[in-house]
Every structure is written in C-alpha cells, then in structure tokens.
Amino acid sequence: MDFLHKSPAIVALALCGVLATGVSAVNSAHAAEEKPAAAQNAQPVTDCFESRIGYSSVTRVENADPKYGYPNVKCSQTTGAVLWWGDPFDGTIPMGEMPDISDSTRGDFDHAVVKPREPQLQYFNMGPNGCETCHNGKMVPFPKDSKPRLIGMHQDIVENSLKLMHGRGALWCLNCHSATHRNHLIDRQGNEISFNQPQKLCGGCHGENYIDWRAGVHGKRIGSWATGGKKRWWVCTECHNPHTVQKARFNQLKPESPPPLPRGMKNADYERAGDAKH
C-alpha cells in the first residue's frame, strides 16, 4: 500500500503495460483467425470468359436476378472462367432458321437460343458497318478470285495466310468468308451465312460432328434437360478456333485449383511416383 501511495505513476505504467500486452495478444489471435476469411472475401472477378479466353467475354452484373440476389455469372478467382450462370439464357437470341434433316437425329430447334457471336468478334466491332466498314469495295477492293496469296493484315488471326491451319491446304479465307459481303460467311453453294450461325457453314464439311451436334451428343447445351425444353446451344466457334483448328482442336488452358490436401499431408508427390513408369 505504501508503495502504491508513493509511486502511482509507476503502477499506472505497469498496469498499462499489462493491458497493452493483453490487447495485442487478443488482436494477434484475431488476426490469425481472420486471415483465411479475408482471403475468402476477395472481390468477385468481374471480367470473365466463357469456355475460352478471348472467345466470349462476360461482365459480372450484381443482383441480375433480384429474386435470389443472383449475379448473372460467378467466375473463378484463379482463372476468370465463368463457373456458374444465374440465368443460362442471359444475353441470348433465338438460334434462327435451321435446315431440316430428315433422319432420326433431326435437331430440336424450337426453343433453341444462342449467344450472338458478332459482338464478340474484334474486327467486326471496329466500325459502324462491321467488317464492311473497310471491306466495302472502295477502301479495300474486292478480291478477284480466292487464290491464296500473302496478306499483311489480320496476322493476329492467321499468322501466315499461305499456311492456313484449316483444311490442310485445300481451303483459303474466301472459301468461308464472303468476298463481297464481308459481314457474312459463305458456304460452298454460295449462301451467305451470319457469323451467329457458323454451324451451317462448318456442317457442310464436318457432317459427322454436325449430326452429333444437332442430336445433342457433340458440343454443349445448357438450360433445360428435357427434350423440347429451352436450351442455350454453344455454336462451333465458341469452342473451336477455325483458323488454327488444325494445330489443336481445343487449345490447352489453365486448370482450376486442386482439392485441399488431407490434414497433415505436406505434398502429393507420392501420386507422381507413377510418372516415371510411363
């Protein structure tokens, strides 16, 4: 007691020290707890892509479905790929007229919708008239024939126009792109085809895959599982790059993160032991 009376300042300091250490201890404990939570609360990825980077991009919109507070898409934190659709028909248009093939696998196109390809094409969206902003016959004259020749433009799409990675030398740009109406594709019968319906063009040569696609065996459809239900169909160019398809049908991509290791396991090297054998 004497001590207290004599030096209250020292006691106050000591008390403060105890308090301070106590508080900091609590804080550090909290910090340790909240660390994983903070990682979880990272901002959702807004610039996403469907199936492939650069093929079709989507921007995340919060509260697109107010009933459940759903965003339109949920994307991966590691790769930016769309992992989940709030509404599978978001941003789609009707697929349009499809030719009737009278075999057992005739497609079920009554409620078919697709995402339009035209808004996703870089050069298509450079001017008000699409590709014809430049390819109008004046600025860029119409080509006289479809003989392969070296082209300086669009080398980001086709590196070497004399070595088109499609058709093994039998095809060239103007076999698929209309020479006079550059906003359209053109098939072997001379029918003009919208960029939104590449399946009509591709199906001309790749009949086996086309029939499988119409039957729902090849390619991807989301939405209703029921026959006759509303479905969003993926068209050819949403997965395959027609200009490089000969190199790889489906280019390699970055995978999502692996599952967590079981508690106490440092790594999964034991799994890779088998690599040497093969």
Added chain:
Amino acid sequence: MSEEKNEKMQDADEVVQGRRDFLKHVCTSSAAALVAATTPSEAVDNASNPDADVTVAEFFQGHFLLMSEEEKLQAIARLEKRYSAQYSKKTTVSNAPAPDGVLFGYALDISKCIGCRRCVHACVKENNQSRNDPEVQWIQVMKMPKGNIAFTADQLDKGYPEKSEFGDYGVQVGGNAYKTAGLSTEDAQNYYNDELVPDKDFFYMPVQCQQCEKPPCVKACPVRATFRDHAGVVLIDYNWCIGCRMCQLACPYHARRFNWGEPHLPAEEMNPKTHYFGNRPRMRGVMEKCTFCAQRTREGRNPACQEVCPVGARKFGNLLDPDSDVRRVLATKRVFRFKEEAGTYPKFFYYIG
C-alpha cells in the same frame, strides 16, 4: 345415516375428482410446457441466435419422407427462417418432388475431358459446401496415365497358387497376378496442379456420385437417412443422418463427404435457392454428396457441372426418353460404367466420343 353416507361419498368423490383434476392439470401443463418448447414458433425465435443452431424442434423432427404434409411445411418454414437469419439473405428451401416418368442419367466423355476442374468448382458454387477448413468438394478429377495395361498374354499361364505353412490357399501369385488389366485407379493423380491441361499422355476421369440403381450406401445406412428417390437419385435427409459414416465405407466410388467440423460457408457465397434434399447448408456431423443438383434438376434445369463443362463432355437427361442426350450417347457411343464389377449399376456412364 344415508344422508351422512351420501355426504361422505360425495366428499370421497370430490377428493377423487380433485386428485384427478390435479393430476390432469399437472400432466397437461407439463406436457404443454414440453410442447411449447418444441413448437416451431418459439424454436425458430431461438434460431436468430446463430449459436442455437439446431433448434429443439428440428432435433425432434422425424424422417422427412414419413412426415405429414403439414409437418413438412413446418420443417421447411423452420429451415427457411433459420437460414435466412444465419446468412442474412432470403433463403428458400424447396420441397419440389422428383418428376414422374423420369430416370435421371449422366454421361461423361472421357476422351473430351481436359481436366480443367471447372465442374468441381461450379459444384461448390451451387451446392453450398463448406469453403475452407474443411474444404468440401463433391467431384474428384483423376488424372490417369494413358496405356497402363501391364497384363500380358505371354504371362497368362505363369500364375500359380500361393503356398504357405498353413496350406494352399489358391490365391494366385506370379504371372499376371497383381498387374493391372485395363484401367486402374492405382496410378491416378487427384492433386495435380499443372500449368496447362490437358497434359500429354494423360487422360482425365471426373468421379462423383454414380447414382447407383443398387446403391451400397443405401443398404449400409442403419437409419435409412439415405434413400433412392423415384427418379433414381440417391438423396440424404441431413436432419435424419446420425453421422455414422457407414455409407461412406460402403461406397466404392469415394463419392460421399463427411462434415467433420462446423461447415464454413461465407454468407455472400451462399446460394439462397436450396432444396431440402439438395444444397441446403449442412450441419456438423452429417454426410453429403452429389444429388445431381436436386434443386435444379427437379425444376427442369441442368446440373451445375453439366452447364460449366467447357468442352461439352457432360450430358445429362432422362434415361427413359429415347430422344434425350444421354440415351443418344448410350445408343451411338462406346460406353462403360465405373467399377462395373461392384454390381452397383450406376446411372453415371463414361463414354468415348
């Protein structure tokens, strides 16, 4: 005398009556107190406190399939209120029945699968699994070396029965014994973390609940908390599950996951559209697994893993409908079932497209 007797008898009657009344009163009031404690309204009020997680009423609820319609609605209301408070967002718990005339089936093209694991994470986004500590995933993607067939024709007659000091047991050793014939999961890599997929000389095989026609997990469950619905999907009543993990042992596909700890599901990542047998948030100590997204497929939409697959390797549909994607695959492609020898008759098919 007779009057006296009458009075006495009246007294006795009154006494008896009184005792009866008293007992009756005591009994009813205590019963009432017990009932009061278990009425949904009061129990749910407790639920706004996240600590009072499983309410008394929820604890006493029966198997969902054996409930009356009224009890089912009460149970659903209880859960909706509890989840809405716990995750601070309006949560719906559906009770939609499985569609009639439908047998759900799944087909997966292992020649197309590139092992990108998007299905794994789409499933997590949809089905409200615990996100960290523990991180629960229902789909496992196995990276398998191509051509691991060690079984050779010249070794066919080199095997012989094992001899031991206890006698000849007839177990074959030598020759092709202990060599893989065809595909084996022995060399599979589940934790691969490559820069780019698909890796050369490997193929990928995602495994999830195979929705067996003869599910060993259903046979093993001692309380019938897991069962097969009439659309062929094996489901779990999470509230009826006792957490004994017998089903996990019985499953040949490693498809079931157990909530060892309290699941950690951040509120902003929680999917508020749930189904009682599907993706409603689970509690500690219960089993969970793929339900073919009951909350989606019962309303006609495809499962989340089917929708996300970037190569279209996954096909879902009605096995009873000859025009469905799955039936078309079964009719035109080379199809196999995983661990067919287990006699489980999965409705999950792998095919080579």
